[in-house]
Amino acid sequence: MPVTEILQWVDQLVFKQTGNHLNNLQKNVVQGIWEGKTYAEIAKEFGYHSENHIGNVSRELYKILSNQLGEDINKSNFCSTIERLKNSFNWPNSSQVICIGNNSSFNVCPLNQKNNSNSNKDNQINLTEKSYHDLTLAPKITHFYDRTLELQTLSRWLTTQNPRLISVLGLSGIGKTTLVKQFVDLNLSQFDVIIWKSIKLSPFLDTIITDIFTLINSELIQTDNKLTQLFNLLRQQKCLIVLDDVQDLFTSGQLAGNYKTEYKDYKTFFTMMTEIEHQSSLILIGQEQCQEMLCLDEQLYPVKCLDLKGLDNTDILKNWGLKDEQSWLALLNLYEGNPVYLKDIVSTIKSIFGGKVSDFLREDTLLLTEEMKFRLGELFDRLSPIEQQIVLELSKSNQPVSREDLRDALALSSTDFINGLQSLQKRYLVKSIEGEKVLFDLSPVFREYVRIYCQK
Structure with missing residues (x-):
């Protein structure tokens, strides 16, 4: 049995008992024990100094697993007991699906096979070879700029590695939706079913599932087991579901990732x-x-995360009627390579400066258009009061600020300060710079907005 499969199962058991996933030390200990190594060998292989510390960590894991599995587990019987119990506990495999009960608990239920009796046929999904694509809510891509590496990464994941959950993340306007749509357009034949939904337009999961089955076969829709039917479909057909504007699932005024x-x-x-x-x-x-991905190790779980940064190539500006090509890179950097910001500011440069980028740059100002102010205002309004305090303080400086100086300037508890900083990083509004001291810096465009429009 592969060690990654054992690690994932042990991780789930530990999480159920403690609320925490395995840390790196615990994963190394489980791997070492599974491979039959002594505590001394585990310590040596993974670079830990104390054999006793490895033993203490192991015994704590044995205790947790014993409580979860109802048997006394120790080093001598770890491998045999874990393998035996993993099979007997019906861990989900190719013939099972997890159903949700009214209390949101997970229960393992067998999937119906094709030769099931008629009494069970209402859970079956019998589809022909026909492809089902619903891209009515996806944007039409007319130009695609400078995302070759990101597109290759996304294609490699989805065509060879089969991750089940992927996040494509970044600031508003950075090009997330365009990238994913470009991938979909190039890979339509790779999937039996493709569904594109926007949370802004169709926010409820039940509605999305109903829409999926309406597209495929309305006779399959049942009110009492829609989620079970959906996972039957996901197993029997190769499906790609895209959910855009996922941030709308989360509550404004709280730290990032808290569901409404x-x-x-x-x-x-x-x-x-x-x-x-x-x-x-x-x-x-x-x-x-989403929090579900933050706590999962990509080595153990089929998840991937693609963080999108700004463009670093001026190709996007070539067909927009601008002059002074030697100044384009400065303009690109000023607006952080954000396609939406650039498109907006180009309109101003053409109408006010005759398309001369150098003339605009001589104004020596980071101009915020009305459209930019609207987008940035939405970002600021989503922040929790703690995050707003932090960005207001960071906006006072044009240089990155050390963690110590930032903490001293704010009347926040250590917990609120750390959680606030981490939440701002999850929103891609603050970046950390590692050096002799860890420094924190605001996105320059967002800093300008906060400085001008949010200071009291």
Whole structure:
């Protein structure tokens, strides 16, 4: 049995008992024990100084696993007991799916096979070889600039590695939706079913699932087991589901990634996507990463995250009627390579400066258009009060600020300060710079907005 499979199962058991996933030390200990190594050998192989410390960590794991599995587990019986119990506990495999009960608990239920009796046929999904594509809510891509590496990465993941959950993340306007749509346009034949939905337009999971089956076969829709039917589909057909604007699932005024009450069923759905065996993928496009992915190790779980940065090539400016090509890179850097910012500011340069980029740059100002102010205002309004305090303080300086200086300037507890900084990083508004001291810096365009429009 592969060690990665054992690591994933042990990780789930530990998480159920403690609320925490395995850390690196615990993963190394489990791997070493599974491979029959002594505590001394584990310590030596993974660079730990104390054999006793390895033993202490192991005994704590044995205790957790014993409580979860109802048997006394120790080093001598770890491998045999774990392998035996893993099979007997019916861990989800190719013939099972996890169903959600009314209390959102997970229960393992067998999937119906093709030769099931008529009494069970209402859970079956019998599809022909026909492809089903619903891209009515996806944008039409007319130009695609400078995302070759990111497109190759996305293509490699989805065509060879079969991750079940992918996040494509970055600031508003950075090109997330365009990138994913370009991939879809180039790979339509790779999937039996492709569904594109926007949370802004279709926010409820139940509605999305109903729409999927309406597209394929309305006779399959049942009110009491829609999610079970969906995972039947994801196993039997190679599906790609794209959910855009995922940040709209989360509550404004709180730290990043906190679900609105009415959308908490997505939390369960995203978790199930990573834990159930199937051949399909779900892409989440948004400005905030869901918590279900943050705590999962990509080495153990079928998840991937693609962070999108600004463009670093001026090709995007070539067909926009600008002059002074030697100044284009400075303009690109000023607006952080954000395609939406650039498109907006180009309109101003053409109408006010006759398309002369050098004349605009001589103004020596980071001009914010009305469209930019609207987008940046939405970002600021989503922040929690703690995050707003932090960005207001950071906006006072044009240089990165050390963690110590920032903390001293704010009347925040250590917990609020650390959580606030981490949340701002999840939103791609603050970046950390490692050196002799860890420094933090705001996105320059966002800093200008906060400095001008948010200072009291």
